[in-house]
Amino acid sequence: MSTFIDNKSAIAALFQTALATAYPALADGAFMIEVEKPKNPDHGHFAVNSALQLAKKLGAKPCDIAEAIVAALPASDLIATQPDIAGPGFINIRLSLAAETRVVGSIFADGDNFGKNHTGANQSVMVEFVSANPTGPLHVGHGRAAAIGDTLARLLTWQGYQVSREFYYNDAGVQINNLMLSVQARLRERSGLDAPFPEGGYHGEYIREIAERYAGKFPDDVSGNHEDTLRDFAVAYLRHEQDLDLKAFEVQFDHHYLESSLYTEGLVEKTVAHLVANGKTYEQDGALWLKTTDYGDDKDRVMRKSDGTFTYFVPDVAYHVTKWQRGFKRAIVELGADHHGSLARVRAGLQAMDMGVPVGYPDYVLHQMITVMRGGEEVKISKRAGSYVTLRELIDEVGRDATRYFFVMRKADSQLTFDIDLARSKSEENPVYYVQYAHARICSVLAQWGGDETALKSADLSPLTSKYESDLTRALADFPLTLKHAAHELAPHIVAVYLGDLAAKLHSYYNAERFLIEDEKLKLARLSLVLATRQVLKNGLTVLGVSAPEKM
């Protein structure tokens, strides 16, 4: 675990002390100093704008306040020179060389654990994602879900949470029946029987494939008359295919939860009974309704239809009740934005259960739909029509690393365009290679040096005085806070953006300076810095589930 205290926090603490000295009235923590990074590097490494924020409260001019704070600043080896007061009252700070480079020692001390912390305090958290119905192969949308969900799980693990990955699937509903009927129709078709294709059936080629396999395995039922057997066969086949896809994507689940078990274990009935007993329901038009409007939904929802069957959202609520009862004080659900309608209902249902579940439970991370372009035209993704791009195709043709990185490098709620032709023909332009290349370059340099890497871990870093070295060390020091931020925001793309930036600094450095040089002290210092950079690149790629190759 990392014991590294980042420079930002250290500086904030320093200024908090100075503020309390200069203005004793604010000593009780009434005002928290915020340290920010200026966009313009000429303004220093860090800036404090508290003087502007306090001007009104203290009835003084910002620049006078800034001067008072700076004058009260305790001596510290963190700061290189007396901070500047600039513009209307910004305090601009430059780090000392020692402050900049001390991160390198922490990186070597923590190694593969650099960037981890105990924020999660070992609390159990469930991340549910993908949760595709076993009615067809996984497609690009599921790929985005898998990459985002798995990265979230990794991020939370790094923050010290006890993470469980869960895949929930509907193995009993109407859609499964449609699947069975679709395979049945294909079976009868190949037997030369007149078989109308079911309305709402699945048209993909894979349906014929399942029919072929079924006929091969059950030669005495080539017309698919044994519907239960046929249904089970089709579901098992597709589940197996999905598992293979996910495995190829390096995504593993700790648990699969079957919707059917909610019925067989009576949890759906129990949930309904509980809601009725709580007085949260009413009968109308022969149906049973839940008063979800009491909890912010825009209309009440039917729980039990007039035909006696339940609507899908009842098992959804029952399922989330089990998450709470299984001890997950925190649950995150990664969903396609096309399902966002269920969000308010599930939360309302949980509140109506009145069992102590927090109002915002569970957290949702929604990813927007992907627009897929192929041959310059948009591909309409439709499972039922059988037109889509499968995850398998992407992995085979673009590669696992590139696909994962691509899905995770943009905000989940941005609608992204995936140009299949571009991804295939120019996969070397995928930004993941830029990051991986930085890692491979460092490996190559170290291999050519051929020395003992452990010696680098205690190298004297004082010769590192160039701008490139300063930029690189400060970027390295940002890594732990970046991960924390990404985990807090449930936003994996923050890690990808950071890695791109870190790689850019390494590449600039590489082109500007040589590492394998005559000056022994400078050489060791540079190799030490570069070795630390390799470690951070590797750790960051690990969080994204992307490999860190030694050669490319």
Place this chain on the structure above:
RNA sequence: GCCCUCGUAGCUCAGUGGAUAGAGCAUCCCCCUCCUAAGGGGAGGGUCACACGUUCGAUUCGUGUCGAGGGCACCA
């Protein structure tokens, strides 16, 4: 009609209550007798959709308008 997300460079997208809004691709120019050119340096390219409000300060927060995508069934 109601709800959610989004609107930033030609394209794909980052980003921020602060001082000159960034990257990649595309266009143009430069850099390998030298640790991997899958790289680097530079140029051009912007009314941060629009309006109003909050604020010392808004591209960022709020409201409204317009535009894009999605969701609004006793479908799942």
